[in-house]
Amino acid sequence: MSKAETAKAEDSLTDYPLEPFFNDSHDLFCIAGFDGFFRKVNPAVSRVLGFSEEELYSRSIKSFIHPLDQEHTWKYRKRLISGLGFKKYENRYLTKSGETVWLSWTSIPVDQYGVVYAVAKDITQAKQREEERNELITNLTQINKELKNITYTTSHDLRTPVSNLMSVFSLLDLSKIQDEETLEFINILKSATDQLRNTLNDYVDILNKKNSVYSEISINSLSETVEEVINSVNALIKETNTVIKTDISTDISIPFNRGNLKSVILNLLTNSIKYAHPERNAVITIKAVEESNKVTLTFSDNGIGFDSEANADRIFELNQKFHDHEDSKGVGLYLVHNHVTNMGGKISVNSTINKGTTFTITFKK
Known part of the structure; x- marks a missing residue:
C-alpha cells in the first residue's frame, strides 16, 4: 500500500464514531494513568464491579484489587509502565458487594x-x-488412592489364610478317601484356592510396582483368559447350575494388562451369576467379534436386570447399587469401567428388568 493509500485509509477511520465501540462492548475497556488512577472507563467496568464512574475515578485502582493480588499486580504494573505490554494477565477484583x-x-x-x-x-x-474440576480431580485421586490401599490390604492379608488352606490340601491323604464325589469336590476346591492364591499374588505384585499398572501391557488370548476365569469360579458355576456359552475364536488377542483383563471378565461373570433370576437357571453368553482395529466382547445374561435407561448417568460410578443383594457393594462395575477406559476402550450396557443384561466392551487392537 502506498503512502497516499495509507493516509487515505487513516483519514477514513475518522468517519466512524468510536464511542459505540467503547460504550457498548461487553469487555471492560479502561485508560489508566501511570499514577494508578482510572482516567476513563466504559460502562462494562461499572457493571461488573458495581461502582459508579465517580467512585472508580476517586480511588486508586489498587483499592479495587483483591488484597491477595495487590502486591503481585503492582509489580506487574511497574513492569508495564517500563514499556512492556502484557496479554492475558489474570487477577482478582472485589465488587462493591464484596x-x-x-x-x-x-x-x-x-x-x-x-x-x-x-x-x-x-x-x-x-x-x-x-x-x-480441580476439586473433582482431587476427590477422584483420593478415592483411587483409598481403593488402591483397600485392594493392597485385602490382597496382602488374604494370602496367609489361603496359603494355610493350600497347606491343608497338601497334608490330605487322598488315598484314604474312597468316595469319588468327595474327591472331585476336594479337587475343585483345591483348584479354586490355587487360582485365588495366584490372583492375590498378581494383585500384590502389581500394586508394589512404582509404574502405572496400565503400562504393563501384554498380548492376551481372549478365549484362554475367559476360560481361565471360568475355571476359577467353576465351583460357583456348578453350585448355581449356571450355563455358560462362549463364542470366541482362539485367534483373537488383545493388548491389555492381564490382571485387569481378568478382573473385567471376573466381575461381569460373577455379576451375572449373582443377579440371576430366581425363577430360572442363569444362562450367560460370552461372545467376541474381531474387526480391523478393534475387538468387541459382549456379556449377555437372562437375569433380573435393571432399568439401564433410568440409571444411565450412574451405572459405572462408585458405590452405585441397583439391587438389594447382600454381596452388592457398588464397586465392581466402577473397576470394570476404569480398567476398560484407561486402556482407551469403551463399555456400554443395555438392561431390562426381569429380562436380562448385556454389556458390550470395545477393545482397541
Whole structure:
C-alpha cells in the first residue's frame, strides 16, 4: 500500500464514531494513568464491579484489587509502565458487594501520554469451573488412592489364610478317601484356592510396582483368559447350575494388562451369576467379534436386570447399587469401567428388568 493509500485509509477511520465501540462492548475497556488512577472507563467496568464512574475515578485502582493480588499486580504494573505490554494477565477484583471477580487483562502502555490502555474479560465463571474440576480431580485421586490401599490390604492379608488352606490340601491323604464325589469336590476346591492364591499374588505384585499398572501391557488370548476365569469360579458355576456359552475364536488377542483383563471378565461373570433370576437357571453368553482395529466382547445374561435407561448417568460410578443383594457393594462395575477406559476402550450396557443384561466392551487392537 502506498503512502497516499495509507493516509487515505487513516483519514477514513475518522468517519466512524468510536464511542459505540467503547460504550457498548461487553469487555471492560479502561485508560489508566501511570499514577494508578482510572482516567476513563466504559460502562462494562461499572457493571461488573458495581461502582459508579465517580467512585472508580476517586480511588486508586489498587483499592479495587483483591488484597491477595495487590502486591503481585503492582509489580506487574511497574513492569508495564517500563514499556512492556502484557496479554492475558489474570487477577482478582472485589465488587462493591464484596464478591470476587476474575479478570484477564491485555494492556499496552503509552509513554507519550503517561497512560495504559487496557482491555479485560470477565473470566469468573471459567475460573469457577476450573476450581470445580480441580476439586473433582482431587476427590477422584483420593478415592483411587483409598481403593488402591483397600485392594493392597485385602490382597496382602488374604494370602496367609489361603496359603494355610493350600497347606491343608497338601497334608490330605487322598488315598484314604474312597468316595469319588468327595474327591472331585476336594479337587475343585483345591483348584479354586490355587487360582485365588495366584490372583492375590498378581494383585500384590502389581500394586508394589512404582509404574502405572496400565503400562504393563501384554498380548492376551481372549478365549484362554475367559476360560481361565471360568475355571476359577467353576465351583460357583456348578453350585448355581449356571450355563455358560462362549463364542470366541482362539485367534483373537488383545493388548491389555492381564490382571485387569481378568478382573473385567471376573466381575461381569460373577455379576451375572449373582443377579440371576430366581425363577430360572442363569444362562450367560460370552461372545467376541474381531474387526480391523478393534475387538468387541459382549456379556449377555437372562437375569433380573435393571432399568439401564433410568440409571444411565450412574451405572459405572462408585458405590452405585441397583439391587438389594447382600454381596452388592457398588464397586465392581466402577473397576470394570476404569480398567476398560484407561486402556482407551469403551463399555456400554443395555438392561431390562426381569429380562436380562448385556454389556458390550470395545477393545482397541
